Amino acid sequence: MPDTTISSPTSAPAAGTHAALWGRALRVFAWLSFLAQTIIIGTGGAVRLTGSGLGCSEWPLCTPESLVPIYADQGIHGIIEFGNRVMTGVVGVIALAVLLLVLSRTGGRRSVFSALWFALSGIAAAVVVFVVVSLLDLPATPFAMGALLIAVIAAMVRSIRLTPDRRDLVVLAWIVLLGVVAQALVGGITVLTGLNPFIVGFHYVSSLLLVCVTAAFLVRLYATSGPRVSAVPKWFAILSHVTGLALAVTIVFGVLTTGSGPHSGDADVLRHGFDATILAHVHSWPGYILAALVAALTISAWVLRLEPRRWLLVLVLAILVQVGVGVWQAREGLPPLLVGIHMVLASLSAAAYTVVVLHLKKPVDSEV
Numbered sequence: 001m002p003d004t005t006i007s008s009p010t011s012a013p014a015a016g017t018h019a020a021l022w023g024r025a026l027r028v029f030a031w032l033s034f035l036a037q038t039i040i041i042g043t044g045g046a047v048r049l050t051g052s053g054l055g056c057s058e059w060p061l062c063t064p065e066s067l068v069p070i071y072a073d074q075g076i077h078g079i080i081e082f083g084n085r086v087m088t089g090v091v092g093v094i095a096l097a098v099l100l101l102v103l104s105r106t107g108g109r110r111s112v113f114s115a116l117w118f119a120l121s122g123i124a125a126a127v128v129v130f131v132v133v134s135l136l137d138l139p140a141t142p143f144a145m146g147a148l149l150i151a152v153i154a155a156m157v158r159s160i161r162l163t164p165d166r167r168d169l170v171v172l173a174w175i176v177l178l179g180v181v182a183q184a185l186v187g188g189i190t191v192l193t194g195l196n197p198f199i200v201g202f203h204y205v206s207s208l209l210l211v212c213v214t215a216a217f218l219v220r221l222y223a224t225s226g227p228r229v230s231a232v233p234k235w236f237a238i239l240s241h242v243t244g245l246a247l248a249v250t251i252v253f254g255v256l257t258t259g260s261g262p263h264s265g266d267a268d269v270l271r272h273g274f275d276a277t278i279l280a281h282v283h284s285w286p287g288y289i290l291a292a293l294v295a296a297l298t299i300s301a302w303v304l305r306l307e308p309r310r311w312l313l314v315l316v317l318a319i320l321v322q323v324g325v326g327v328w329q330a331r332e333g334l335p336p337l338l339v340g341i342h343m344v345l346a347s348l349s350a351a352a353y354t355v356v357v358l359h360l361k362k363p364v365d366s367e368v
Helices: 013-049 072-135 140-162 167-192 197-222 234-260 276-304 309-331 336-358
Strands: 228-230 361-363
Touching: 013 072, 013 197, 013 336, 072 140, 072 167, 140 167, 167 197, 197 234, 197 336, 234 276, 234 336, 276 309, 309 336
Parallel strands: none
Antiparallel strands: 228 361
16 A cells, blocks of 8 residues: 655754654554544443443442442442443544644644544533533433533534545544544443433444444555546446345344344343344345355456456455355354344445445546
8 A cells, every 4th residue: 555645834854753743653553543433332242242331320320339340249230331341442542643643634723623622621611511410310421421522523523624635544433432422422322221222223333333433544544645436337336335234134133133132232122022033034134145246346346457356356255254254153142143144244345345435436636
């Protein structure tokens, strides 16, 4: 891949060296962000698959008296749930680092200071909301997180307006940070609602989308900026988007199937009432359609030597492994480890598809 193409505010040699160091740091943190978003799907899956969903009975505290597990009866479940919460913090720190690096390289100090000012204002607003709502004897943390989320949205809008170039990177970086804050709120709601299966499913799909966004950021980070034109025939682009629909349907039915199966996150949690056996079959139908569509795209891309052909091979590999693990876990009675691998592979398949779609276009002055 070519080097990151973010313009430097000056052409002086010292500034060029400084820009190269910041560009290298941005690439490192961008990859870390993608890996962290993928890993947290695994840790979140571990929470559910080990029955640790209520290992911490409270949120944001683990127990009414402590941020960390302290009761003997919490055991390994409390450690697993708390570990996933810690991972959320790691993901947030990395997302913030990526955002600040992007803002520094695209908008300079003004953009960075503006973002930090909004961050401090958002934290102050969240504290005020927390105090006021606590006085009303209501759950204060969700309201405080909501205030922080609003502040992040306001900061994102202002930051995009201040950005002179590479707004694509700025938007994607903000979406990741916004998503992390929103996911923390959704995770808290998940605990407070006793692991409602629909909210748990939404929590997983949101995490999967963040993996796709971080993958998109990596693609755009290494891509040439400027106008882009189609790199494939119109029919190929249409078929690619139909494939995306099949992928989305497959994932949704997979989430519903898991939400109807034995891995509820806690022994006392009720499922949403669907027949898991029937859903498992329904889930496989769009999966096989997806495999056929991807095979058709891959063959066509290599025959016509189209831009996304190499990434389609990655998608083929991801889907083949995913299908194999899916059949294996069904025959073995849904062992937790295989279910967890299946969940992570779904996010990687979606990320690979995202990369394929972003290669449907190319810079105006490039060649296939």
